[in-house]
Amino acid sequence: MKKNQILKARTTESAARRFGLGMIGPTMLVLLIMTAYPLLFTLFYSFTDYNLLRNLQKPASFIALGNYTKLLNDAYFRQAILNTVKFTLLAVIFEMLIGFGIALLVNSLTRGQKTMRTLLLLPYLLPTVTVALSWRMMLSPNYGIVNQMMEALNLPVFNWFSDMRTAFGMLLLIDVWQSAPFVFLLLYAALQSVPQAQYEAARIDGAGAFKILFFVTIPNIKNSLALCALLRTIDSFRLFDKVNLLTGGGPANTTSTITQYLYSYGIKSLDFGFGSAGAIVMTILVLLLSSLYIKRAMG
Template identity: 40%
Template sequence: MLKSDKDTSAKSLRRGGGLEHWAERHLRYLMLAPTVLILLALTIFPSIYMFYAAVHRISPNPDLPWEFVGVGNFARLLSDPQFHVALRNTVVFTLVAVALEFLLGLGLALLLDRFIRRLSFLKTVLMIPMMLPPIAVAITWKLIYEPQFGVLNEIMFLLGLPVQAWAGDVNLAMFSIIVADVWQWTPFVFLLMLAGLASLPVEPYEAAALDGASSWRQFWDLTLPFLKPVIAIALLLRVMDALRLFDLVFILTGGGPADRTKVLSLYIYQVAYRFADPGYAAAISLFVLFVTIVLSTWFMKRMRLAE
């Protein structure tokens, strides 16, 4: 009897010790499990639901069943003129805005890194726009562009120049959106470029200076190649963010005038909520997701090949 009790106790200890050992070995996974489950619930389920909705025609009447249409919603993209307008506007905005943000961000980073390193408060000032909520930025620029009492037209009047409608002009609306976006997100590129410059090795520049290389030559032959990974990350993040622009357009122009600033994110919103066609809106969303993944993959492969 005593031997049996001892055997049972030993088995319990071994079982308990094995469980404790397993928990210790997998502690990191156990601690991450709740976060992973929450992320899966917030990403996997909506993604599956979006795929399911994209192949159905969904009626605004919740009592009517969903009608399976297969690739019908995706086929509509080819013949939808409003989608083509939104796609063109999105491409124009992304190319121009990201290019300006990169050039200005890199230029400011080089300026602060070489000439005014001691004025650290300027870095804080330059990063303020990036830290503001997009809605606040959009409302601020809406007041700046106001035709009657906006500060921009006040400056134009004082300079003797004709006042403009800015966000309400068909020729200036997209330009106004780009200026506001560049103002807000150039600090993001500037911060990444400044961090990249701070991590550059000193020895190659000392050797280049001894060889008589000019500052311009050092920039092309040393700085740009060293910064290539940082530049790739900055451009990739900004392109991905520009493709889903919504706040500025929604508040400043609403997609007008004459659809000159209607971008894909705004069109998805209009299709889903104004035209009550969530199935087609899901198809457009999947198209944007697909384009973003393809561009990101292609861009990263190009950067690896260029190294």
């Protein structure tokens, strides 16, 4: 009797497993087509001299690590890597601090939380192109409201996106302004799940605001903090829209990012072999940075 029951249970389990595989099969197939194939395609062509115009007449040639050697020997590409890493680290730090601070503030309000949530999320809901063009108008050296206000206050004015002293900082400011609400939204949701009993116990024990923050709040939302930092790292590392619209990588390559470099020297010239090599290098760098957050979250 027991043997029949065990056999029946195994049959049921096997049927459930097959049903589950059948249900996720189409989704897995789509994911493989949409992700695995482009990745393998990019990896393959990164070892060739594939150029769309040149190779209409003849097939691409295998050049091994030629594209990677060319990339790493290019001073502009090395500068783009440094700019991208610097931008990513600063953007993530400022966005996490500002987003977390706003989340704590809104979570502490007894009235008006819904209104504040809506208003604070507006910058993140705007399209990136709209944000970039709006800031370009406000910071215009000719008719921008920012320079007009500075002139009225007898302060020095700048050509914000063409001056080496200000271009990088302006890109950072705009990205933080638009993306900090995303951090706020995730962390605000995480704060809602912190048990109120822990706060009450901490207050009864005489803990102050800072002790409650570091020993109750942060430990409870540390996974959300790590996830938020990971998502913002990936997104900041592939910054392109704002750079392309506002500075084009200038002045003097001070705002050039990896994506802007690949667009200028790979996609524009249809040199897809060279561009593919750059994309692979970028993917490896993103994985290295992301692994730090993943290891921290799992630890």
